[in-house]
Amino acid sequence: MLLLIMELIFSSAYYSSYQSSTERCFYIDFGHKTVKITFCQLLSLRYKAKQMSAPEYIHNLLNHNDTVLLSLCDKEHLILLDTLMVLDFINLMKGTFAMIELNAALVS
Amino acid sequence: MENLTRQEISINLEVMDMLNEQIEKEQKASSLYLAMASWCDQRTLVNSAAFFYKQAEEEREHMMKIFKFINDTGGSAYSPNISNITHEFSSLREIFETTLNHEISITQSIYKIVAKCRQVNDFGSENFLMWFVEEQLEEEETIKDILDMFDLSGDMPLQFIDERIPVDQ
Numbered sequence: 001m002l003l004l005i006m007e008l009i010f011s012s013a014y015y016s017s018y019q020s021s022t023e024r025c026f027y028i029d030f031g032h033k034t035v036k037i038t039f040c041q042l043l044s045l046r047y048k049a050k051q052m053s054a055p056e057y058i059h060n061l062l063n064h065n066d067t068v069l070l071s072l073c074d075k076e077h078l079i080l081l082d083t084l085m086v087l088d089f090i091n092l093m094k095g096t097f098a099m100i101e102l103n104a105a106l107v108s
Numbered sequence: 109m110e111n112l113t114r115q116e117i118s119i120n121l122e123v124m125d126m127l128n129e130q131i132e133k134e135q136k137a138s139s140l141y142l143a144m145a146s147w148c149d150q151r152t153l154v155n156s157a158a159f160f161y162k163q164a165e166e167e168r169e170h171m172m173k174i175f176k177f178i179n180d181t182g183g184s185a186y187s188p189n190i191s192n193i194t195h196e197f198s199s200l201r202e203i204f205e206t207t208l209n210h211e212i213s214i215t216q217s218i219y220k221i222v223a224k225c226r227q228v229n230d231f232g233s234e235n236f237l238m239w240f241v242e243e244q245l246e247e248e249e250t251i252k253d254i255l256d257m258f259d260l261s262g263d264m265p266l267q268f269i270d271e272r273i274p275v276d277q
Binding site: 021 | 112113116182184
C-alpha cells in the first residue's frame, strides 16, 4: 500500500498548499475541498494570482465585482472567491513559491 | 522536503517571469514594425516596406524562440495581449528613429534578464540568451547605418533614400 505523505508548504489565512513527493504532485486545501494539482497547474495558478494582484484588477474587484470565479486544473474545478478570499489566494501563491524557493536553496 | 519543483522546471521562476515579459515586448515590436510596414507600403516606399515586413517577421521569430524555450524547460509561456499600436508617423526618418529607440530598449531588457540569470545562477537561460545579445547588436547596427545614410543624403527625395534601404539583411 502506497503511503501518501502531504508536506505542508504554506498556509495563508484561509488556504494551505502541500507537496506530495510520493505522488509527485501538489495539493491546495481550499477549506471546503482539497484539490490535487500538477506543477504545471500550480504555475498556472501562480499566473492567475499575479494577474489578480494587478492594481487595476484589485480596483475593479473592490468597486465593481465582489466575487471571482476561479477555474483550476484544466477547468475541472470551479471555486468562488470573494474579495478577501482573492487577496488571501494571492498571498497563498506568493507564500507557496517563496517557500518552494527557500526549500530549493536548503536542499541544494 | 524533496525539491520536486526543480525536477519539473529547469529554469529559475523569476527568469521565467522576465522571459514572459520579453515575449510581450518582442510581439509588441513585431506589431509595431507591421504598422510601420503598412505606412511605408501606402506611400510606395517599396524597400522600406519590405524592410519592416521582414523586421516584423524576425521579431515574431524571436518571440516564438523564447516561447518555446520556456515550455521546453518545463515552465509556462503565456500568449501576449498586445494593444495600442500606433499607425501614425510623420516621416520615414521618424520611423527609423523610433525603430532604433525600440531596439535599444529591447537590448536593455535582454541585458537585464542576463544579469538576473547570473544573479540566480541560471546558466542554461543565460546561455540561451547569448544568441539574443548578439542579434540585438546586429539589429542596432543595421538601423544606425540607415540613419547615417539619412544624414548623408541631406535633402534628397524620399524615393532616393528608399532605394538604398537594405532589403536583404
